[in-house]
Amino acid sequence: MQITVNGENKEFSTGTSLSELLKSFDFDERYVAVELNRKIVPRVQFSEKLLVENDTLEIVTFVGGG
Amino acid sequence: MTDTVLKLGKYEFKSRLFVGTGKYQTLDLMKEALEASGAEVITVAVRRANIGCKPGESLLDYIDKDKYTILPNTAGCYSADEAVRTAFLAREMGISDLIKLEVLGDKNTLLPDPVGTLEATETLVKEGFTVLVYTSDDPIIAKRLEDAGATSVMPAGAPIGSGQGILNPNNIRIILETLSVPIIVDAGVGTASDVTAAMELGCVGVLLNTGIAGAKDPVQMAKAMKLACESGRLAYLSGRIPKKLYANASSPLKDF
Secondary structure (H helix, E strand, O other), X not given: OEXXXXXXXXXXXXXXXXXXXXXXXXXXXXXXXXXXOOEEEOHHHOOOOEOOOOEEEEEEEEEEOO | OOOOOEEEOOEEEOOOEEEEOOOOOOHHHHHHHHHHHOOOEEEEEEEEOOOOOOOOOOHHHHOOOOOOEXXXXXXXXXXXXXXXXXXXXXXXXXXXXXXXXXXXXXOOOOOEOHHHHHHHHHHHHHOOOEEEEEEOOOHHHHHHHHHOOOOEXXXXXXXXXXXXXXXXXXXXXXXXXXXXXXXXXXXXXXXHHHXXXXXXXXXXXXXXXHHHXXXXXXXXXXXXXXXXXHHHHHHHHHOOOOOOOOOOOOOOOOOO
């Protein structure tokens, strides 16, 4: 299935959880915040949240700034 | 004379210098500069995580969360909606409800959009954020932001990253007289004397990034900024002498 991750189209197998997707990019769950279709997903729901075709994810993290 | 702690909403700090984490050549250098600055509050930005390559070390690996309070910013947002969205994502990182709100109006000057800033302040205050809001040194909009519920109003001394210092101390002075929330000078600071000047005016703190990160020796400059902040604060609390037009001898003039 197609998932848009940070503006890029990516292919994932059906039934992939948000947790699994984050792991596939080597993201540390403690260091990211995630919007699924413009709605924030609380970190505690990462593993139970199953993605579906055409979902759009925005994954952000803290970077240096003033 | 002992100083009181700086209260920002439910948060209390001893250090009055707030420093950013941007523009450092290495994260090790940043870590060392943060330590030298004595800051307790450090700012970070929220950005899309890089999915193109394996993530390297995280900024957060270099920040001792027991030692520092992280203040996420909404830098790079050009509308109230964007800034509010960023603030929610920052809060979801689970660190705190503090937000340094920036709604910019223009890419060249990085001056704030006053209308968008006010709108976002109203929304974020309603949503329970502790809002520290970046603004220009205009006393009227500063007052409106206080009325909207900002915990601290943070006028720029000069444009972000410009290093020009406090361009209009009179406006900062009017803001200090008109508002009752803590005033922190945010942006424009180039060197130690700029920090001192802001503190001598009566600002409760100074927030800066480039002044330290861009210096040839950031660690040494961080220490200079720390001392400057303490020095300006002490001078403010001590009550300076009034400026006079004519001389007033320090040594006795009679009975030689």
